[in-house]
Amino acid sequence: MQKIGKQFIFFIVLVIAWEFIVRAGGWTPDVMPKPTDVWEAMKRGFVDKTLLYDLRASFTRLFIGLAISLALGTALGIILAKSKTADDTLGALILALQSVPSIVWLPLAIMWFGLNEKAVIFIVVLGGTLVMTINMRMGIKNVPPLYIRAAETMGSKGIDQFIRVILPASVPYAVTGMRLAWAFAWRALMAAEILSTGPGLGYTLKYASDFGDMSLVIAVMILIGVIGSIVDLIFFQRIERNVMKRWGLDMN
Amino acid sequence: MFLQINQINKEYTNNKVVNIVLDNVSAAVEEGEFISILGPSGCGKSTLLSMVAGLVKPSSGTILLDSVPITKPGQDRGMVFQQAALFPWLNVEENVMFPYKKEMKKEEAIEKARHYLQMVQLSNYGKHYPHELSGGMQQRVAIARAFAMDPKVLLMDEPFGALDEQTRTRMHGELERIWLETKKTVLFVTHSISESIKLSERIIVMGTRPGRIIADIPVKLPRPRRFDAPETIELEKRINQLLKEEIDKVVKEELSYAENR
Numbered sequence: 060m061q062k063i064g065k066q067f068i069f070f071i072v073l074v075i076a077w078e079f080i081v082r083a084g085g086w087t088p089d090v091m092p093k094p095t096d097v098w099e100a101m102k103r104g105f106v107d108k109t110l111l112y113d114l115r116a117s118f119t120r121l122f123i124g125l126a127i128s129l130a131l132g133t134a135l136g137i138i139l140a141k142s143k144t145a146d147d148t149l150g151a152l153i154l155a156l157q158s159v160p161s162i163v164w165l166p167l168a169i170m171w172f173g174l175n176e177k178a179v180i181f182i183v184v185l186g187g188t189l190v191m192t193i194n195m196r197m198g199i200k201n202v203p204p205l206y207i208r209a210a211e212t213m214g215s216k217g218i219d220q221f222i223r224v225i226l227p228a229s230v231p232y233a234v235t236g237m238r239l240a241w242a243f244a245w246r247a248l249m250a251a252e253i254l255s256t257g258p259g260l261g262y263t264l265k266y267a268s269d270f271g272d273m274s275l276v277i278a279v280m281i282l283i284g285v286i287g288s289i290v291d292l293i294f295f296q297r298i299e300r301n302v303m304k305r306w307g308l309d310m311n
Numbered sequence: 312m313f314l315q316i317n318q319i320n321k322e323y324t325n326n327k328v329v330n331i332v333l334d335n336v337s338a339a340v341e342e343g344e345f346i347s348i349l350g351p352s353g354c355g356k357s358t359l360l361s362m363v364a365g366l367v368k369p370s371s372g373t374i375l376l377d378s379v380p381i382t383k384p385g386q387d388r389g390m391v392f393q394q395a396a397l398f399p400w401l402n403v404e405e406n407v408m409f410p411y412k413k414e415m416k417k418e419e420a421i422e423k424a425r426h427y428l429q430m431v432q433l434s435n436y437g438k439h440y441p442h443e444l445s446g447g448m449q450q451r452v453a454i455a456r457a458f459a460m461d462p463k464v465l466l467m468d469e470p471f472g473a474l475d476e477q478t479r480t481r482m483h484g485e486l487e488r489i490w491l492e493t494k495k496t497v498l499f500v501t502h503s504i505s506e507s508i509k510l511s512e513r514i515i516v517m518g519t520r521p522g523r524i525i526a527d528i529p530v531k532l533p534r535p536r537r538f539d540a541p542e543t544i545e546l547e548k549r550i551n552q553l554l555k556e557e558i559d560k561v562v563k564e565e566l567s568y569a570e571n572r
Contacts, residue, residue: 208396
């Protein structure tokens with residue numbers, strides 16, 4: 060059977076099982092909502108446009124944050140790859156920061172920027188920048204030496220070589236970096252929104268929780284998961300696959 | 312003399328053991344010659360070629376091209392490696408244009424790329440990307456790219472070593488034809504005796520440990536050369552004899568090294 064068919068049946072079965080188990084258990088929607096409750100909450104959210112405003116707000120922050128972190132990460136990655144001193148000092152710091160979830164910066168961010176957009180975007184930037192930096196650095200460090208030798212025998216060196224050979228050769232790593240940066244930024248955004256002000260998907264989740272509306276909580280959770288995987292599958296994995304193929308890194 | 316290699320030495324120190332890669336290597340090359348540098352692995356033939364390319368510096372000695380000392384890589388020396396070393400993000404035409412793209416108008420550059428692609432019989436593949444080509448085709452693009460720079464010397468480092476037998480034989484024919492058309496000076500590094508006899512005007516045979524020149528043999532056979540002609544077989548035997556002693560030496564050394572571990 061086709062993969063997509065199997066997946067479709069799996070999710071249908073999952074939803075039906077969920078519905079029946081909750082009905083059989085007799086839980087009320089404020090403890091464990093049924094899929095039908097979640098569906099109603101989702102519909103309500105879209106009809107009164109709350110979720111639409113949330114999506115717009117969340118994506119605006121995400122795009123601003125992600126754009127900054129991609130630019131910053133690329134620049135930092137290049138610096139780390141090119142300067143041994145920077146790599147030994149700043150590189151160590153970045154590796155250490157990478158193991159700190161970016162959301163723990165929120166208290167500080169609120170002190171610096173206030174409880175507003177800027178604080179959230181700051182968290183998103185932190186979430187995406189480090190992983191982009193690490194991948195960009197790897198990409199530049201792993202340019203096949205043969206490319207560099209070939210470029211040199213063709214009279215290309217210095218800046219010219221960097222722009223025409225080293226940067227394009229590091230694109231596969233940069234694309235992986237972008238994909239991971241998006242994933243990290245998306246998680247950081249949701250965490251930051253839960254702890255800050257709206258509108259935004261995370262904020263609505265928190266708001267729903269305060270009013271005991273678990274159906275809406277799950278509806279938002281599903282929305283977060285669906286958007287996350289759609290962007291990853293349809294956008295980033297496709298780009299990654301094309302780049303790998305073109306760059307001759309496709310293992311198949 | 313066109314290309315002058317003067318008393319080249321190359322050594323490196325590893326764990327306080329001095330390894331001599333090249334020991335007092337001298338050679339002279341005339342313009343338009345096709346010269347093979349033949350030797351067993353580890354004889355420093357590729358190192359010598361990289362020195363002519365300017366990618367590796369000798370410990371002592373000089374190399375002069377047209378009376379100018381070689382200190383760094385330059386467009387007057389084109390190099391073809393064992394792997395095609397094409398840039399995968401550029402299509403075939405753009406790869407060929409890489410070295411000279413900035414020096415002329417775009418139309419001119421494309422025109423030139425097409426000319427050299429035609430020379431290697433790949434005119435229809437200009438818009439293809441390297442990953443869409445076979446190994447032999449990729450190597451032909453690399454040859455076109457090196458010729459398109461119009462270098463004074465073409466350096467080839469076992470360019471057909473990674474290809475299968477049939478493709479390699481075809482490439483020999485192609486390279487011979489191109490050389491006869493252009494009369495470009497070629498330095499061709501190989502470990503295949505038959506390849507060197509098939510292609511070159513002169514064979515520089517190198518020995519190993521330390522790497523040095525043990526013979527310089529002119530090949531005066533008419534082209535195209537047949538591998539089964541008596542003169543070819545005679546020459547092959549002679550070079551084989553020369554190399555056998557070198558290879559025996561390496562094997563013996565490796566065995567004693569293995570025993571002493």
